[in-house]
Structures are given as structure tokens and as C-alpha cells.
Amino acid sequence: MCPGSRRMGEVIGADTMAAMAEQKVLIVEDEPMVAEVVERYLRRDGYQVQTVASGPAALDEFSRFRPDLVVLDLMLPGLDGREVCRRIRARSQTPVIMLTARSDEVDKLVGLELGADDYVTKPFSPRELAARVKAVLRRAVDRRSELDTEVLQFDRLRVDGAARSVEDERGRVQLTAREFDLLYYLAGHAGHVFTRNQLMDAVWDYEFAGDASTVTVHVRRLRAKIEADPSRPRYLKTVWGMGYKFEP
Amino acid sequence: MCPGSRRMGEVIGADTMAAMAEQKVLIVEDEPMVAEVVERYLRRDGYQVQTVASGPAALDEFSRFRPDLVVLDLMLPGLDGREVCRRIRARSQTPVIMLTARSDEVDKLVGLELGADDYVTKPFSPRELAARVKAVLRRAVDRRSELDTEVLQFDRLRVDGAARSVEDERGRVQLTAREFDLLYYLAGHAGHVFTRNQLMDAVWDYEFAGDASTVTVHVRRLRAKIEADPSRPRYLKTVWGMGYKFEP
DNA sequence: CGGAGACGTTAGCGTTTCGTAAGATTCGTA
DNA sequence: TACGAATCTTACGAAACGCTAACGTCTCCG
8 A cells, every 4th residue: 555655754653662762742722622532532543642622722732841842733722832832832842733713824834834734624623633743743853863862783783773873893884764764663662573564564654554564574684784684683582473573 | 362263254454464364453432434444454454444423333333343452432322432432441451542533632631641541632644544553552561471470489490481492301392382381380289170162262362262172281291201101290280171280 | 757665455475373182190099 | 900081192284473574654855
């Protein structure tokens, strides 16, 4: 199927991040139905979620909760969403996704002008919103990558999450985006055995519906690049009947 | 992970899928045209498909057919899709994909509230639905297997569920996937006696219909690997006339 | 517009693993 | 001890599994 658009420099899936440190999302939405569904959906994706129903409450909760991302309804009682966005932006870089009623293009533009990272028009599917949240957070993670990523080192193999670079006893190894993501995930959970499907969930896009053999091939390509003898891997071990693991 | 569960003489849809265990999908759709197209597509992808046209029939068939996933039309005669979803969820974790007519967002939201794993709006492309089915099933299967993974230790024997590795006083022991599953199960219920049939139910695929001597052979292979003196086992004890137990 | 690189897919091939059956051995009991 | 039943042991063919080397599509960039 369609492999899903992957931007260069993206780190790893939300599920992945959730395993490392739970990311926090603040929802600002006055319609209880919508708020509740979105909340549940994001929870299921592994985020820690907080919901408020008004502008002032949003600002309070923002200070207290320190979310990694804000989902913000444009139409709010008390304080307009625009204003909330502006104020959030005044004090932090935290990404904001705007919810706008009906595809009113003017609102869209204004929202962006305010510094929103993305916006979703009502009616929207929670699924789409979740995808946006994931994507925006990825980009945000990239931006302050030096804070959130780590450098993994095993023997002579060095995997630098911030620089997205890998080094070998023979020097720098050039990996593609997906190769890096895969290696970073495996190395970040060294010793743990994953099935191909689990790896697809962790490294590939949410909607990806491809075959598990895709993983096989990527592991092979990785081995070709980082293993001295790819047919007798030192790091990327096959676990027969299960999948793969990274041997520390 | 699935031994002899392939039924002879059965026509396998796509040769690609021939290697996979056949998964079951229940379609609940009252429009015959739609139902037929979806059915054909999913069959081609190697799924075993059952179709029903009403809510009550869906619940009956759900109990009988035990699908791995349900594709559920929101608009149904007799019993609303919402209610069907709710009842399915009340008794199992089986993933549900909702089909909603036209992007009626309220329905979407309500569908999610009910615990649907995904939904597709009509008109949809059968290919897309098939992709969603695949993706949802993948995640569902993973969730099941990723659950309880702990490290078990008895004397000098160490069984690590995450790494799927076993260590001995003599060092690392190399087990096959099935050997590990068997050991992990027995050790995880140390002291408890299981018949061969119980072990087959627990460790093998539920459709597996082989004879119990398979277990005997696997226990033997395990003993050969983890016991100092396989003929006088320290851990894997035979309980005459009953089966086996793991001695803590 | 054309070439390169990244990615997913596919098919063929070699290897590992598994289930089975059949004969040997051990156990419980008379 | 002797006998039947349960368990153990062994070997082998088939199936499952992973590896590999293509190929096709898409995107990016000159």
C-alpha cells in the first residue's frame, strides 16, 4: 500500500516515545463530547492527557501541567482561542494544534499566523487528530532533539540520536531515515526481542499496512551497513520464530 | 507461531498470505453489494470471512465464529451498530472497525466512544478498508503477546521473558521459540501440574489438533538443554499418570 | 525530464524447527 | 517378577522461517 509520507529527520513513533517518557497533551475544548472522545483516543496512543474547558483555565493548567503539546479549540467561552494561543506562545515553544469550526479559511490563516503548528477543521476524525498530534510532536522532538535524544554506545558502535548519525570502528556510517529509526529503536531497547510486527508499530507510521517482510529487508540493509560480517551479525541478532533483537 | 494449523485442501487466497495463520473477520453489513465487495477483498488478502446482515445475527455469529476482527456497519436494521459494538466490547477485546455513512462526524465520535479501534467512512475504497484491517489486526496481535514479560529465577536457572533468553550455571542456553514458550509457561506456574493437553492449549495455537506426544518430545528437548542430568531432571518433573510440572 | 536514492514488494532458496511414528525403556501394580 | 500402560528416545520428512537478490514505484534534485 501507500507507505505513508515520512519526512526526513523524523525521529520515532509516538508509541516509542510513550515507552521512554510519557508525553503530555493539554486539551482545551468546551464541548464535553468532543473533549472526552479526543481524550480517550490520545490516551490510547499512550499520552498523558489533561482537559480544560475554558481559556483562562487553559493558561492555568498550562503552567501547572507543562504539556508537550496543546490541542486548542478556536471557539472558547471567556477567552478566545486566538488569544490563548498567543499567550502560550509568548512564554514557550510548546506546539499547538488548533481546532477550528467549519473550514473557514480565514480562521485557518489567522491561526497559523498566531503560531499554531497545525490545525484541524471540525468536523474532524479523532483519528486524524491523533495522527496530527503524533506528527507535530515528532517535529517538536526534533527541534529540541538534543534534550530528548541520547547517544547509545555499544563496543565500537555509536548511535547518536540527536545527530542521527552512526559511527563504526571504520568511521561514519550513512543510514537512511528508516534504517536509523529502526536501529535507534532496537538499540534503545537492547536485549529485548521484538516481533516484526512490533517493530512496524514502533518504527513505521500508524496507518502502515505493509508486509512484515519489509522489516526483514530493512534489517538486512542495516546489517550490510553496520555489521563487519553481515551473515554473522554481532549486533542485530535474529531470534528464530520470534523476530530480532539488538545484542548490547 | 502456528504449527500444523494449516488445513489441507483449503484454497489459500493470495500466495503471499499462505505463510500466515488464517485470521477471521466478521463483516456486519446489510447492503449486499458492499458486503460482497468487502468480503471478496478480504478473502483475497487471505482472511477467513463471514458475513451477516443484522445486529442480532452479528452477535450470534460473533459467539460462534469467534472472529479476530469485526467490520461493523453503523447503520443496521433491527439493532443499531452502536449497540452491537457495545455488546461485543462488553465480552471481548476483539477489535472493531466501524463503517459510517458519509462523514457524519457525530457518528464517528460516538463510534469511538464505544471502543471501535478504527472507522472508515462511506464511500470507501475496499483497498483502504483492507489496509485498515491489516493494520488494526497487527496492533491487536502485538498487544496480546507483549503483555506479561517477567524474569523468572530458580536456583541457577534464569528465564528472561523480554529477552527470551535462558541462563544456566553453565551460561546461556539456546532454546527454540517453542521450547522457550513451553518453559516460560511451566516456570511461570511453577509447582503446578499440567496434563499434556493443558500444555498444548496453553502453549500451542488454539486450533492445533496434534497429539499429545508432541509435548512429550518438547519436554525431552528442553530437558536435554537445561537439565544437568536429563534422565534425572531437577526442574522439569514428570508426574506419572498426569503430565509435567516445573519444580521451583 | 532524467537519474539517483529510498523504500516496499516479491520470489526462490537454504536452513531450522517441528510433529509424528515407531521402537525402547521405565513405572506402577498384581 | 511379570505385565500393561505410560513415558522416553530417536530419526526423518515436511513445513515454517529467514535470507537474499532482484524489481518496481515514488520522491527528490539537478
